[in-house]
Amino acid sequence: xxxxxxxxxxxxxxxxxxxxxxxxxxxxxxxxxxxxxxxxxxxxxxxxxxxxxxxxxxxxxxxxxxxxxxxxxxxxxxxxxxxxxxxxxxxxxxxxxxxxxxxxxxxxxxxxxxxxxxxxxxxxxxxxxxxxxxxxxxxxxxxxxxxxxxxxxxxxxxxxxxxxxxxxxxxxxxxxxxxxxxxxxxxxxxxxxxxxxxxxxxxxxxxxxxxxxxxxxxxxxxxxxxxxxxxxxxxxxxxxxxxxxxxxxxxxxxxxxxxxxxxxxxxxxxxxxxxxxxxxxxxxxxxxxxxxxxxxxxxxxxxxxxxxxxxxxxxxxxxxxxxxxxxxxxxxxxxxxxxxxxxxxxxxxxxxxxxxxxxxxxxxxxxxx
Numbered sequence: 001x002x003x004x005x006x007x008x009x010x011x012x013x014x015x016x017x018x019x020x021x022x023x024x025x026x027x028x029x030x031x032x033x034x035x036x037x038x039x040x041x042x043x044x045x046x047x048x049x050x051x052x053x054x055x056x057x058x059x060x061x062x063x064x065x066x067x068x069x070x071x072x073x074x075x076x077x078x079x080x081x082x083x084x085x086x087x088x089x090x091x092x093x094x095x096x097x098x099x100x101x102x103x104x105x106x107x108x109x110x111x112x113x114x115x116x117x118x119x120x121x122x123x124x125x126x127x128x129x130x131x132x133x134x135x136x137x138x139x140x141x142x143x144x145x146x147x148x149x150x151x152x153x154x155x156x157x158x159x160x161x162x163x164x165x166x167x168x169x170x171x172x173x174x175x176x177x178x179x180x181x182x183x184x185x186x187x188x189x190x191x192x193x194x195x196x197x198x199x200x201x202x203x204x205x206x207x208x209x210x211x212x213x214x215x216x217x218x219x220x221x222x223x224x225x226x227x228x229x230x231x232x233x234x235x236x237x238x239x240x241x242x243x244x245x246x247x248x249x250x251x252x253x254x255x256x257x258x259x260x261x262x263x264x265x266x267x268x269x270x271x272x273x274x275x276x277x278x279x280x281x282x283x284x285x286x287x288x289x290x291x292x293x294x295x296x297x298x299x300x301x302x303x304x305x306x307x308x309x310x311x312x313x314x315x316x317x318x319x320x321x322x323x324x325x326x327x328x329x330x331x332x333x334x335x336x337x338x339x340x341x342x343x344x345x346x347x348x349x350x351x352x353x354x355x356x357x358x359x360x361x362x363x364x365x366x367x368x369x
Contacts, residue, residue, distance in 0.1 A: 001035075001037050001064055001065065001066025001067065001068055001089070001090070001091040002062075002063040002064040002066075002088075002089070002090040002091065003037045003043055003060045003061060003062045003063060003064075003088075003089050003090075004060060004061045004063075004086050004087065004088050004089075005043060005058060005059070005060040005061075005086070005087050005089070006059075006085075006086060006087070007079060007082055007083070007084050007085060007086070007087050007102065008084065009058040009059060009060075010043075010058055010060075010079055010087060011076075011079050011080060012058070013045050013056040013057075013058050014033070014045070014072070014075060014076040014079060015076065016054060016056060016204075016207060016208065016231070017033055017045060017047040017054055017056070017072055017076075018072065018073065018076055019200075019203065019204055019207065020047040020048060020049060020052055020053065020054045020204065021033070021047050021049065021072040021073065022048075022049040022050075027050075028112060029069065029112050029116045029117055029118075030048065030049055030050065030118075031071055031072060031073070032047075032069035032070055032071055032072055032111075032112055032117070033045050033046065033047045033069065033070060033071075033072040033075065034046040034047070034067065034068075034069050034114060034117045035067065035068055035069065035070065035089070036066075036067045037060065037062045037064075037065050037066055037067075038062060038065045039062055039065050040062075041059060041060065041061065041062060042057050042058070042059060042060060042062075043057065043058055043059075043060040043062070044056070044057050045057070045058075046117070046120065047072055048118055048120060048234075050118060050236075051198070051200065051235070051236045052198070052200050052201055052204060052233070052234070052235050052236070053118075053120045053233070053234040053235075054204065054208075054231065054232070054233050054234070055120065055231065055232045055234070056230060056231045056232075057230040057231075058230075064091075066091060067114040068091050068095070068098055068111050068114055069111055069112050069113070069114050069116075069117055070098055070100075070109050070111055071109065071110075074109065075100070075109065078100055078107060078109075079100075082102045082103070082105060083102065083103050085102050085103050086102065087100065087101070087102045088100070088101045088102065091111075092108070095111070096110070096111065097109060097110055097111060098111050120234050121220065121222070121223050121234060123218055123220070123225035123227070123232065123234070127216045127217075127218055127227075128191070128193065128217055128218045128219060129163055129187040129188045129191040129193070129216075129217045129218075130187060130188055130214045130215070130216055130217070131163075131168065131187050131214060131215045131216075131217050132168075132183075132185045132186075132187075132212060132214055133209040133210065133211060133212045133213045133214055133215055133228075134209075134211065134212040135168060135183040135185045135358075136168070136205070136209060136215055137206055137209045138181065138183060138358060139159075139161070139168060139169070139170035139181050139183065140159070140170065140202045140203075140205065140206045141206065141331055142170075142179060142181045142331050142332075142360060143159050143170045143171065143172040143179040143180075143181055144159060144172060144199065144202050144203070144206075145172075145179070145327040145331075146159075146172040146173055146174055146177050146178060146179040146327070147159060147172045147173075147174065147199045147202075148173075148174035148175065149174070150174075153174075153175070154238060154240055155196075155238070155240035155241060155242065155243070156172075156173060156174060156175065156242075156243075157198060157199060157238060158172075158196045158197050158198040158199055158201070158202070158238050158242075159171060159172035159196070159197050159199075159202060160172070160194060160195070160196055160197075160242040160245070161193075161194070161195050161196075161197050162193075162194050163187045163191040163192060163193050163194070164187075164191065164192060165186060165187075165188070165190070165191055165192065166184065166186055167182055167183065167184050167185070167186075168182070168183050168185060168187055169181065169182040169183075171242070171245050173243070173245060173248070176321070176324070176364075176365050177321075177324050177362065177363060177364045177365060178245060178248050178249070178361075178362070178363040179328075179360075179361075179362050179363075180245065180249070180360070180361045180362075180363075181358060181359070181360050181361075182358060182359045183357060183358045184357065184358075185357075187217075193219075194242075195219060195224065195237075196237070196238045196240065196241075196242050197224065197235070197238075198235060198236070198238055200235075201224065201226075201233070201235040204233055205226050205233060208226070208228045208231055208233060209228065210228065210229070213228060213229070215227070215228050216228075219237070222236060222237055223235060223236055223237060224236075224237060248347070248363055249347075249349070249361060249363055250340075250342065250346060250347045250348075250349060250363070252342060253340040253341055253342045253346070253347075253348070253349055254342060255313045255314075255340070255341050255342065256338055256339065256340045256341070257286065257291060257309050257310075257311050257338070257339045258309065258310065258336055258337070258338055258339075258353065259291075259307065259309065259336065259337050259338075259339065260307075260335065260336060261329055261332060261334060261335060261336060261337045261352075262335075263307055264293075264307065264325075264329060264337065265326065265329040265330070267293045267305040267307055268282060268293060268322055268325050268326055268329070269326065270303065270305060271293045271294065271295045271303045271304065271305050271322075272295055272322035272326075273295075273303065274295050274296065274297055274300055274301050274302055274303040275295035275296075275297065275322055276295075276297050277297075279321070279367065279369060280321050280322045280323050281295065281319050281320070281321065281322070281367050281369050282294065282295045282319070282320060282322045282325070283295065283317050283318070283319045284317060284318050284319070284320060284339075285315075285316075285317040286311060286313065286314075286315060286316050286317065286318075287311075287315050288311065288312060288315075289308065289309060289310065289311060289312070290306055290307065290308055290309060290311070291306070291307045291309050291311070292304055292305070292306050292307075293305050293306075293307065295322075316343065316344050317344060318341060318344050318348060318366045319366055319367040319368070319369055320348075320364060320366060320367060321364075321367060324364050325350075325364070328350050328362045328364075332352040332355070332360065333352070333355075334352040334353055334354050334355055335353075335354075336352075336353040336354065337350060337351065337352055337353060338350065338351045338352075338353050344366060345366055345368070346366070347363050347364065347365055347366075348363070348364050348365075348366065349361060349362065349363055349364075350362040350364060
C-alpha cells in the first residue's frame with residue numbers, strides 16, 4: 001500500500017479514534033488502527049475495542065491500494081508532531097513494517113496482520129431515525145454524569161434514549177440521583193423506540209457531533225449504529241432493561257426555593273472544600289429568607305456561606321453530595337434554578353428556571369449522616 005494524505009485531514013480522524021482504541025492490550029491487534037486504501041482516492045480508518053468501533057474516511061492520493069494496521073496511539077503522536085504538509089504512508093516489501101514520512105522526517109513502524117483485525121457488523125444501510133445533532137449533544141451532556149460507575153449494575157451502565165415523533169428524551173441514574181432531559185424536537189414521524197446507550201458510546205457520539213448536523217441512528221439485533229457524514233460509530237447493545245424511572249420522580253414535593261445559579265454554584269464549590277473527602281457532604285439549612293450551605297470535617301474544620309432567598313416555609317436541613325449538586329449546576333444555562341423538596345429524607349428535585357427548548361428534571365437523594 002502507498003498513499004499521500006494531508007496532515008490535518010488524517011490527524012482529525014486519528015484524534016477521534018483515540019477514544020475507541022483498546023488501551024489494556026489484552027488483544028494486541030485492538031491497539032492498532034486498520035487502514036484501507038483504494039483507487040477511488042480515499043482512505044478508510046477503523047478502530048474497535050469489540051464493544052465500540054468507529055469507521056471514518058478522509059481524502060488521499062492512493063498510488064497502491066491495500067490494507068494494513070498500525071499502532072493507533074503512536075501513529076497519532078507522529079502525525080501530530082509533523083509539520084502541516086503531505087504525509088506519505090508506504091508499506092515496505094514483505095509487509096512487516098510501514099514507512100510514515102513527511103518533509104525531511106521518516107519513520108518505520110511495525111505492523112500486525114490486517115487479517116487479525118475484527119470485522120465489524122454492517123448497518124445494512126438502515127436509518128431508523130434522524131437525531132438533531134445539537135439536541136442529542138444536550139441530552140448527553142445533561143445526563144451522562146448520572147450513569148453509575150459500578151460495573152456490576154450493568155443495567156445502569158448507560159442512559160436510556162426515548163424517541164417519539166415529536167420529542168427526544170434521555171434518562172440516566174446511579175441509584176442516588178436521576179437526570180431526565182426532554183427536547184421538543186422530532187427524530188422523524190415514525191420514530192418510536194427506547195434503547196439503552198452505553199456510557200462509552202455516549203461519549204464517542206458526543207465527540208462526533210459537528211454543530212447541529214443530524215445523526216442517523218439505526219439498531220440491529222445486537223448493535224447500535226450512529227452515522228455522521230463520513231463516520232460510522234458501531235456499539236454493542238447493553239443486554240438489560242432500564243428501570244421504571246417514572247416512579248422515582250416525586251410528585252408531592254410541596255416546598256421550593258429559587259436560587260441564583262452562579263451564587264449557589266460558587267457557594268457549594270467553596271463550602272465543599274472542608275467537607276469529608278469520602279462523603280463530600282454539604283448541608284443545606286433552610287431558614288426564613290435565607291439558606292445556609294455548611295460543611296464540616298472534625299479533623300480539618302468547618303465552613304458555611306449564607307445565601308439570601310425568598311423562603312417562608314418551615315426551618316429544616318437537607319444533606320446532599322456536593323458532587324451531585326455541582327454536576328447539575330455546571331450544565332444548566334439558565335440564570336436561576338429551583339430546588340423542590342418535601343422533608344429532610346425524601347427525594348429533592350432540581351430544575352432550571354426558564355430553560356429554552358428543553359425540560360430538565362434532576363432528582364437527588366438526601367444523604368443520611
